[in-house]
Amino acid sequence: MSTVPSAPGVPPVTLDATALARLRELDPDGRHGVVARVLEAFETSLGRLLGQLRAELNAGDPAVVAGIAHTLKSSSASVGALALSARCTEIERRLREKADGDLRADVQRLLAEGEAALSAVGSMLRP
Amino acid sequence: MTPTHPYADASLPAQPEVLLVDDDEVNLLLTELALRERGFKITSASSGEQALQRLHDWVPDIVVLDALMPGLDGFDTCRTLRRLPGHENVPVLMLTGLDDDASITRAYQAGATDFFVKASQWGLLAGRLHYLLRASRTRIELERSKSKLARAQDLARMGSFDWWRADRGESGGLLMSPEALRVFGYGPQEPVTLRTLLRMVPQDDRRSFLRQLHEALRHASVVATDVPIVLLDGRQRIIHVEAEPEFNEHGHGAGYTGIVQDVTDRRIAEDKIRELANFDALTGLPNRRQLIWRAERALEQARRMGHQFALLLIDLDRFKIINDTLGHGAGDEALVEVGRRLRSCVRHSDQVMEGALETAGVRSHRSLEAVGRLGGDEFVALLPEVASEDDAERVAQRVLETLREPIFVGGQECFVTASVGVALFPRDGLSVVDLLRNSDVAMYSVKLQGKNSSAVYSPQLAGRGREKLELETALHKAIERDELVLHYQPKIDVRAARMVGAEALMRWQRGGKLVAPAEFIPLAEDTGLIVPLSEWVLREAARQARVWQQAFGFGESIAVNLPSRLFERSDLVEHIHQCVTAVGVPHRMIQLEITEDNLMKDLQNVIPSLHRLNEIGVEIAIDDFGTGYSSLAYLTTLPISELKIDRSFVRDLGVTPQSSAVVTAIIALARSLGLRVVAEGVETLRQMEVLHRLGCGLMQGFLFSRAVPPEDLARWLENTVLPRRAPWIGTAAAYEPGDEGTHAAGGRVYR
Numbered sequence: 012m013s014t015v016p017s018a019p020g021v022p023p024v025t026l027d028a029t030a031l032a033r034l035r036e037l038d039p040d041g042r043h044g045v046v047a048r049v050l051e052a053f054e055t056s057l058g059r060l061l062g063q064l065r066a067e068l069n070a071g072d073p074a075v076v077a078g079i080a081h082t083l084k085s086s087s088a089s090v091g092a093l094a095l096s097a098r099c100t101e102i103e104r105r106l107r108e109k110a111d112g113d114l115r116a117d118v119q120r121l122l123a124e125g126e127a128a129l130s131a132v133g134s135m136l137r138p
Numbered sequence: 139m140t141p142t143h144p145y146a147d148a149s150l151p152a153q154p155e156v157l158l159v160d161d162d163e164v165n166l167l168l169t170e171l172a173l174r175e176r177g178f179k180i181t182s183a184s185s186g187e188q189a190l191q192r193l194h195d196w197v198p199d200i201v202v203l204d205a206l207m208p209g210l211d212g213f214d215t216c217r218t219l220r221r222l223p224g225h226e227n228v229p230v231l232m233l234t235g236l237d238d239d240a241s242i243t244r245a246y247q248a249g250a251t252d253f254f255v256k257a258s259q260w261g262l263l264a265g266r267l268h269y270l271l272r273a274s275r276t277r278i279e280l281e282r283s284k285s286k287l288a289r290a291q292d293l294a295r296m297g298s299f300d301w302w303r304a305d306r307g308e309s310g311g312l313l314m315s316p317e318a319l320r321v322f323g324y325g326p327q328e329p330v331t332l333r334t335l336l337r338m339v340p341q342d343d344r345r346s347f348l349r350q351l352h353e354a355l356r357h358a359s360v361v362a363t364d365v366p367i368v369l370l371d372g373r374q375r376i377i378h379v380e381a382e383p384e385f386n387e388h389g390h391g392a393g394y395t396g397i398v399q400d401v402t403d404r405r406i407a408e409d410k411i412r413e414l415a416n417f418d419a420l421t422g423l424p425n426r427r428q429l430i431w432r433a434e435r436a437l438e439q440a441r442r443m444g445h446q447f448a449l450l451l452i453d454l455d456r457f458k459i460i461n462d463t464l465g466h467g468a469g470d471e472a473l474v475e476v477g478r479r480l481r482s483c484v485r486h487s488d489q490v491m492e493g494a495l496e497t498a499g500v501r502s503h504r505s506l507e508a509v510g511r512l513g514g515d516e517f518v519a520l521l522p523e524v525a526s527e528d529d530a531e532r533v534a535q536r537v538l539e540t541l542r543e544p545i546f547v548g549g550q551e552c553f554v555t556a557s558v559g560v561a562l563f564p565r566d567g568l569s570v571v572d573l574l575r576n577s578d579v580a581m582y583s584v585k586l587q588g589k590n591s592s593a594v595y596s597p598q599l600a601g602r603g604r605e606k607l608e609l610e611t612a613l614h615k616a617i618e619r620d621e622l623v624l625h626y627q628p629k630i631d632v633r634a635a636r637m638v639g640a641e642a643l644m645r646w647q648r649g650g651k652l653v654a655p656a657e658f659i660p661l662a663e664d665t666g667l668i669v670p671l672s673e674w675v676l677r678e679a680a681r682q683a684r685v686w687q688q689a690f691g692f693g694e695s696i697a698v699n700l701p702s703r704l705f706e707r708s709d710l711v712e713h714i715h716q717c718v719t720a721v722g723v724p725h726r727m728i729q730l731e732i733t734e735d736n737l738m739k740d741l742q743n744v745i746p747s748l749h750r751l752n753e754i755g756v757e758i759a760i761d762d763f764g765t766g767y768s769s770l771a772y773l774t775t776l777p778i779s780e781l782k783i784d785r786s787f788v789r790d791l792g793v794t795p796q797s798s799a800v801v802t803a804i805i806a807l808a809r810s811l812g813l814r815v816v817a818e819g820v821e822t823l824r825q826m827e828v829l830h831r832l833g834c835g836l837m838q839g840f841l842f843s844r845a846v847p848p849e850d851l852a853r854w855l856e857n858t859v860l861p862r863r864a865p866w867i868g869t870a871a872a873y874e875p876g877d878e879g880t881h882a883a884g885g886r887v888y889r
Contacts, residue, residue, distance in 0.1 A: 033258060037168070037171045037175065043171075049168060055163065056163045056164055081206050081235070082161060085235075086164030088258075090164065
């Protein structure tokens with residue numbers, strides 16, 4: 012369990028212990044380095060998706076934002092980034108329902124949660 | 139963790155190959171790890187495009203597809219995948235979000251097999267995959283057995299259909315399997331309605347078929363029937379329809395489900411069998427079985443409706459002559475032609491088959507009218523309704539008339555006449571058997587009165603006829619029952635007082651009584667039984683010759699009487715040869731006697747046989763000589779050895795001068811031709827003396843011995859001839875021989 016310095020406006024993030032425990036179950040004696048591989052995959056994927064999200068700050072295509080939220084929703088849940096996952100779920104649902112809202116603010120919120128999760132994963136991988 | 143999963147199944151691959159497609163690397167990696175842990179072999183793809191690329195040359199056991207992906211999403215990937223050859227039946231599991239109802243529907247529309255909500259409960263996912271794999275296997279097997287069934291149905295020219303009736307605004311319809319469509323000559327995709335199919339049924343049959351269908355529909359009963367149809371190409375087929383009603387939730391008949399089958403070939407075979415069983419193969423006319431069936435029906439109808447019906451028994455006269463002279467092929471041809479002509483004498487109907495009568499209405503017995511062939515040269519005309527015997531007589535006259543025209547067979551014109559006997563129900567019999575018998579009696583009376591005519595049965599005819607019938611039946615069995623015996627009358631050389639041969643005479647021991655030849659030989663001649671009888675006589679005579687040869691050195695011949703028709707048989711020589719060689723006696727020990735009448739009647743046909751018999755050493759004697767109208771000229775050319783003076787001349791010897799003149803002439807004739815003379819019917823010493831004086835020393839008659847059983851003859855020789863105890867012995871010896879030429883050559887005194 013580790014903490015990272017919190018990003019602006021977002022409290023410091025911790026990866027969920029239960030989720031991590033479930034990852035470890037996939038490789039009980041750690042022989043295959045499963046946890047690390049999963050976290051690395053998440054880090055890469057998250058880094059890429061956050062890049063795409065930033066691009067949407069100005070362009071603002073709700074479908075693209077929803078797609079990114081959809082992908083992030085399950086993978087973040089898998090590694091225990093529960094706050095990010097919850098944010099993704101909420102935003103994806105709102106966008107798909109075409110509910111009124113401020114897309115730019117949503118993207119900013121997602122970016123903030125994403126950065127927090129990214130640094131949490133980073134400090135897990137490189138303590 | 140063990141590699142085998144609790145859901146594992148022997149029929150499934152040990153390590154099922156899974157194609158896992160997800161754009162989310164994290165999820166892809168996790169799922170891959172989890173499934174690999176559970177015994178699956180995983181191939182990953184991070185996009186739909188990448189997945190399709192892998193599938194080009196590989197068919198996994200199952201595909202797991204994430205529904206929402208950038209680029210080609212799960213639905214498009216699935217849709218494309220289904221169009222790839224070999225992937226039509228691969229199970230595809232679509233992964234969707236928990237809150238994504240729309241995706242579930244879309245997944246099925248895209249051809250996915252099932253969906254699964256994304257979660258990290260890997261055990262559930264693995265279980266679902268195993269379930270899908272098993273379902274897929276079951277489905278493949280089902281498809282396989284379905285196609286096997288289709289193939290079997292196709293081979294059996296069978297197919298299934300469902301038909302449902304219109305119901306509260308919903309239209310009715312007919313759904314036919316491709317095999318069923320093929321039965322009707324349609325391709326698998328052609329739209330076919332019930333109306334189209336019904337139009338293929340010929341109009342007459344259609345009406346009754348529709349009535350049948352309506353009836354079944356009303357009672358919601360099973361349909362099982364054969365319908366004729368005409369295919370679009372004009373071929374006629376017979377379709378068997380078998381269907382069971384289907385019921386809706388209210389218990390009302392909602393439609394039918396069943397099969398159709400082309401049973402044309404089976405029906406053709408069945409018809410052929412029925413035809414063989416009911417029709418004569420030669421003439422195509424109803425056979426005995428069919429005739430009797432028709433007659434029984436006609437009798438029932440006549441009884442019920444109170445009218446008369448008639449049976450005409452038509453027997454061809456002297457038909458055997460055609461067979462014997464022109465051969466059986468020509469005989470068959472003639473029978474076919476006669477059958478054709480007889481048919482035209484009645485309103486002949488071929489159609490009646492068992493069971494078909496009841497539906498045909500009140501006058502249906504009309505369709506029973508027919509001419510049929512009982513067998514041989516015997517035909518029957520069945521007239522199911524006649525007003526009086528005049529009606530039947532008219533048909534009989536028509537029959538005789540139609541035969542008056544000559545028939546051409548074997549390149550020759552020949553004339554066939556018939557004797558027709560008529561019996562009427564109920565007057566002449568109350569059963570078909572009685573009617574047949576009485577028409578037979580009437581027919582026989584025609585034969586006796588000179589043939590080529592007709593007669594109606596009357597009770598007076600019956601007595602004679604029945605007796606004759608019984609006699610005929612009994613005679614048939616006489617040979618096999620050993621009821622026939624031969625008695626022997628010795629031929630005597632009176633000068634030497636010894637036996638120089640014997641004549642075999644047939645006797646029939648019928649129920650303890652001896653029947654004389656005069657009572658059954660004419661009948662045997664009429665019925666043709668004379669042939670087997672004569673053959674038996676030859677066999678028996680040869681056997682007896684052998685017995686005597688061994689018992690007392692008998693070396694002369696046994697004379698057998700044969701009718702001329704036996705001389706016409708080409709196998710007579712062969713038959714005699716077999717008879718004598720079988721017992722090991724020389725041919726000359728059989729002598730044949732033919733009456734002068736018989737000889738003259740068929741002279742031209744008999745002559746070749748006489749020559750051949752003579753060549754092998756079988757001598758021929760002319761019996762009853764002097765009674766017929768002989769052409770003396772033939773005597774000079776025929777290979778005969780002996781003349782037998784008829785008993786009528788012998789009887790009158792010494793009574794009328796004419797008789798001794800005839801006898802003298804016969805003896806002179808024989809002497810000049812070098813033939814032996816034997817006098818028959820010698821009963822008194824006086825007759826013997828006269829004959830001897832006139833130059834005839836060979837005799838037969840009661841004076842010496844009547845015809846006796848063979849063992850009695852041996853005893854007679856031993857007790858009477860050898861001790862020279864008979865009254866005629868001394869007397870004859872007192873005379874000088876009249877002429878050496880009249881004596882049989884050679885001979886020994888039997889010891």
